[in-house]
Amino acid sequence: MRYYIKKVISLIMVLFLIMLLTFIAFQVIPGDSALSRLGVDAEPEAVEALRESLGLNKSLPERFFSFLSGAVRGDFGNSYQYGKPVGELLSARLSVTVWLAVLSIFMIIAVSVPLGLVCSRKEGGVADRIITMVTQTLMAVPAFFLGIVITLIFGLVLEWFAPGAYIAPGEDFGGFLRYMIFPAVAIAVPKIAMTVKFLKTSVLRELKLDYVRTARSKGNSERAVLWRHVLKNALIPVITFMGMVIADVLAGSIVVEKVFNLPGIGRLLITAISNRDYPVVEAGVVYIGSVVLIVNFIVDLLYQKVDPRVRIK
Amino acid sequence: MEKEKHLLELCNVSVGFPQKGKKMNPVTRGVSFYVREGEALGIVGESGSGKSVSMLACVGLLGGGGRVLEGNIRFLNGEDYIILNTMTQKELEAVRGDDIAMIFQEPMTSLNPVMTIGRQVEEMLLLHGDCPKEERKKRVLAMLSEVGLPDPQEIYGKYPHQLSGGMRQRAMIAMAMILRPKLLIADEPTTALDVTIQAKILELLKKFQKEYGTTIILISHDLGVIRSVCSRAVVMCGGKVVEQGDVGTLFEQPQMDYTKRLLAAALGKGSVLKKEPAVCRGEAIVCVRDYSVFYEEKLDGKKRKREVVKKVSFDLCAGETVGVVGESGCGKSTLAKALAGLNPLTSGSADISCENPQMVFQDPYGSLNPAKTIGWLMTEPLRLHHVGTKEEQRAAVCEMLEKVGLGREYYGRCPKTLSGGQRQRVAIAMAIMLKRPFLLLDEPVSALDVTVQEQILILLVKLQKEFGLTYLFISHDMNVIHRICDRVFVMYQGEIVESGDVDEVFRNPVHPYTKKLLGARL
Structure with a gap:
């Protein structure tokens, strides 16, 4: 129990640090937010008035405190560009990104675990060689190209979906999910290729260990050896890897969002950066930082669950 | 007189492993011996003598593409013999664990690290026959206490890393013996254990042989271990059986040179x-x-x-x-x-x-950096302490290589091309380089x-x-x-x-x- 409390406390402290660094970074960036919003030709009085209303006149610690207390409540102020609260903007985009992540992570796990096991079951066999070749190729394909190919094949040739015709979840949730499958595939495929390779290496390493021989000597079939004994052991390093993949997917993919015309986090951030929409960028950095931290935290907990050797008494 | 029954017979068995390409490289040749029902047979030999390989061949667990090239392995099942080396995987799976159980040298790595002891023992009952759940747990607990593990209830839920080496080996034995197999193959079961624990584990094996009439094949490099458990022994060297007979005769009047040397060292x-x-x-x-x-x-x-x-x-x-x-x-x-x-x-x-x-360590495989040449490794202490010029260092290493009986041609070789003994010579040479x-x-x-x-x-x-x-x-x-x-x-x-x-x-x-x-x- 103490271990978990400690973990949570350190998690909170790192989150605090992320916010502090984000805040400082945006203070250091040259240029006045008010000035950049109104343009260089603006009246000095107007700039001053805006600075006043944005709270830019206050001292640094004061401003950090208001930033922090806002961030804790999910309030990052208003977007310069859209004039709407950042929280609102972000949460609307978040649902798209999260659904995309959930779909692609589901695909990654559902496809790569069986494929990885098939590969390692008969190393050098026909199935292994085909899968290895295909995954090797897919790993090298850039996401945007994969997106274009998927659009071409499933959108234009097979007409399974209308390219670019994004359906908001509020309008038609079923339609939304059906549309989301295709960008999810574009995200999942390269990651599947990596996970298969990773899992295969891990399983092959485990298969050489003594306990596998013991399991066989007890009369386990090859299938039982793999599923009952090897898989859990082989998944231990894969969990770390999956954690990185999940954090990456949750941070949003600009390219895939662009190709499929999705209103996701990635695109929001890229426009915000080019328009110097600092409140949005700040919120985005804090969001991505938190996602990475929380996913890592969950990975740590999973480790405890799967591997009794790292379990804390 | 009725012909005495042999539980397991190896007739002229050669085992091979695939080499680069597809050619099979035989590692044992014409191995023949038998074990009588209820007896304890020892197989002695050094690493690479083919003793483990011969036994793994019996249960089809050779791995690495190895297989029986010629000869027969016959196992008495009821009244008839079955030929183990021609059986299908599925048939063998039924024999493994149920009729022939095995225990191995290193009980830490031989047990699944993420499965509790209880479940690993219970798996035997699940694999062979159908025993209801409550009954299974009862039998596992009884077995754990039979092998002398204190507090079986607690051990049941523990993981291998939470037990000591001796306790882990007892758990292994519990797993192997729970189905009362006809044959127990113990492959160096005490080599990784301390001497005082070694004796207790061997006692346990003897007890099972006596109480349940379990036939035991004990593989060991240590003649002392063999003598304390077995009545008959087979001596193997270089993939062949060099001598076999009653332990008493074998130990009192060894015929072959190799046996004599082994005896001298072991006793x-x-x-x-x-x-x-x-x-x-x-x-x-x-x-x-x-x-x-x-x-x-x-x-x-x-x-x-x-x-x-x-x-x-x-x-x-x-x-x-x-x-x-x-x-x-x-x-x-x-x-x-x-x-x-x-x-x-x-x-x-x-x-x-x-x-x-300077220090010399136990494991000559682990303590030499595999990515470097012998010459590089041996000049390292000289380099670190700035002794002599490059040429002088090289000359000193070559001289030292000859002193430890390797010769200067080893200068450019990699550790992995050396045998354990040669590596230990390098480790010793490295340690005395600085004089x-x-x-x-x-x-x-x-x-x-x-x-x-x-x-x-x-x-x-x-x-x-x-x-x-x-x-x-x-x-x-x-x-x-x-x-x-x-x-x-x-x-x-x-x-x-x-x-x-x-x-x-x-x-x-x-x-x-x-x-x-x-x-x-x-």
Whole structure:
């Protein structure tokens, strides 16, 4: 129990640090937010008035405190560009990104675990060689190209979906999910290729260990050896890897969002950066930082669950 | 008279593994022996002699593409024989565990690390026959207590890493014996264990043989182990059976040279290698007083120092070999590492007349960097201490290679092309490159076969004479200590409980622990 409390406390402290660094970074960036919003030709009085209303006149610690207390409540102020609260903007985009992540992570796990096991079951066999070749190729394909190919094949040739015709979840949730499958595939495929390779290496390493021989000597079939004994052991390093993949997917993919015309986090951030929409960028950095931290935290907990050797008494 | 029944028969069996390409490379040739029902048969031989391979072939667990090239392995099933080497995977799976069970050398790695002991034993019941759930747990608990594990309820839910080596091996035995197999194959079951625990595990095997009439095949490199359990033995060397017969006959009148050599090493009848005992003149070369060594432990997030070596004091004279003997965890390796300066957490004083005393470690496979050449590895100490020019360093290494019996052609070779004995020669050469008079040897021959052990010990004695070296020789093997050391320290739980002249200590041990160690020598 103490271990978990400690973990949570350190998690909170790192989150605090992320916010502090984000805040400082945006203070250091040259240029006045008010000035950049109104343009260089603006009246000095107007700039001053805006600075006043944005709270830019206050001292640094004061401003950090208001930033922090806002961030804790999910309030990052208003977007310069859209004039709407950042929280609102972000949460609307978040649902798209999260659904995309959930779909692609589901695909990654559902496809790569069986494929990885098939590969390692008969190393050098026909199935292994085909899968290895295909995954090797897919790993090298850039996401945007994969997106274009998927659009071409499933959108234009097979007409399974209308390219670019994004359906908001509020309008038609079923339609939304059906549309989301295709960008999810574009995200999942390269990651599947990596996970298969990773899992295969891990399983092959485990298969050489003594306990596998013991399991066989007890009369386990090859299938039982793999599923009952090897898989859990082989998944231990894969969990770390999956954690990185999940954090990456949750941070949003600009390219895939662009190709499929999705209103996701990635695109929001890229426009915000080019328009110097600092409140949005700040919120985005804090969001991505938190996602990475929380996913890592969950990975740590999973480790405890799967591997009794790292379990804390 | 009715023909006696053989439970398992190997007739002219050759086992091969695929080499590069597709050619099968035979590792055993024409192996023939049998085991009678209810008897305990020993298979002796050094690593690579084909003893494990022959037994793994019986249950089709060769791995690495290995298979039986010729001959038959027959197993008595009821009234008829079944031919094990022609059975399908599925048929073999039914035999494994149920009729033929196995236990292996290293109980830590042989058990699944992420499965509880209870479940691993229970799996046997799940795989063979259908036993209801409550019944299964009852049988597992009964079995755990039968192999002498205290508190089976608790052990049931534990993971392998939470048990000691001896307890893990007991759990292995429980797993193997729960179905009362006809044949139990024990592959070096006690090699990884301390001598006092070794004896208890062997007792347990004997008990099962007597009570349930289980036939046992015991594979070991140690003739002492074989003698204490088996009635008959097969001696293997280089993939062939060289001699077989009743243990009594085999041990009293060995016919073959190889058997004689094995016997000499295993039974401590090896000659004492050090002819002239060292005479202490003048100053001690090493002077240790109230020396304690600590390890830092993390418990509940708090760092704590644990005293592993407790206030030991001793002197070493020039040219002496002093043995340190004790079980794993007694602090003997920790002491050596601290003296070599590899552990800074010490108290008390240790005056060593030379800087950086060098060390030789147990595992010649793990302690040489596989990515470097022998020459690079051996010049490293010279480079680090800026001794001589590049040419001089090279010349010194070549000379040393010849001194340890390898020859200068080994300069450019990689560790992986060398055998265990050759690697240990390199490790020794590396340690004396700097010509420091004091050398710490941490189980230098424990990982080697007995005949190789012999050669390394002879080399150590020769080098000692030539360079005037002083050895602190750490070992768990009383026989080795007896053959090479002048004096011996017996360590128990971090303390030196007995010390003195080797012959004296062996003849009249005083401390009960020393008696126990000597008694466990089989």
